[in-house]
Amino acid sequence: MPVIRVEMFKRTQEQKKNLAKELTEAFVRTCGGNKEAIKILITDVDKSNWASGGIITADKKD
Amino acid sequence: MPVIRVEMFKRTQEQKKNLAKELTEAFVRTCGGNKEAIKILITDVDKSNWASGGIITADKKD
Amino acid sequence: MPVIRVEMFKRTQEQKKNLAKELTEAFVRTCGGNKEAIKILITDVDKSNWASGGIITADKKD
Amino acid sequence: MPVIRVEMFKRTQEQKKNLAKELTEAFVRTCGGNKEAIKILITDVDKSNWASGGIITADKKD
Amino acid sequence: MPVIRVEMFKRTQEQKKNLAKELTEAFVRTCGGNKEAIKILITDVDKSNWASGGIITADKKD
């Protein structure tokens, strides 16, 4: 504990590495606890699998 | 808010498009709120990763 | 399968009842399959546990 | 997108407020994107509902 | 890793204790790995928040 899950569109491995480091530090800074106990799980979401306002992101024109 | 997540066996992109549209409309119709605020995340589940009754679906004989 | 999860701010039981019915029908209409196999899990989210733009909803002034 | 979910033992509302702010900033710093689009969902986990090594945390003697 | 999450109707603490122990043992037996690394998160689901076949469980007559 804690477990932090991030669902996001595909990022580079360098971005994921920095994200994991900074989310962990942010957690310890604000909530305390042992850094080693913080688990992070990233899920890469495809734009064909995410919708807002009823429209799949991959189908949006912008 | 809200976030609607759908875990299902692989569907076509046309089916996902219609699903996102209709789930969003169903939410607004029954619970109100702003259509734009409704987020949908679809997860494609492989039949080798889902089990019921202790048996992986991909191993079932029907 | 499928499993549909809805994370939303607290609604009435009447709204949940209608939501479950309409999400299920929307799924069958767009993706086919057996109505009985559709499972829905609703999670009531407290406004003190949801944030957007870095601000907890319960702390927003509107 | 993205959605960040944090499952943790109960914290104060002040800690949650700071956590939401800092996780959001950490995300923008490392992965870019629009701050407003970042959604955070916190789940308070009871020690009677979490186990490691096969033992429920509430039952651990330390 | 791994994280095992169980969503179920309310059980007694004694049942949860035994469940955590046996799920952990089942994982080690079949997939190997270090028992200490296995995390389990139980979510108590209310019958008013679960539906199958479009009907909330709390509303079913059986």
Add this chain to the structure above:
Amino acid sequence: MPVIRVEMFKRTQEQKKNLAKELTEAFVRTCGGNKEAIKILITDVDKSNWASGGIITADKKD
């Protein structure tokens, strides 16, 4: 109900088959209920998507 989700590093299909069988049996043994109603969803997690202590597993040197 219940739904058991397992997030783990990639295993063989034989291991998944045995895991699904044994988790299901462990649930029935400790919590009772109908074996057929137990659903299991396995998510294969890549070592580039999991971190502990702020470090992505794929980047760890051991």
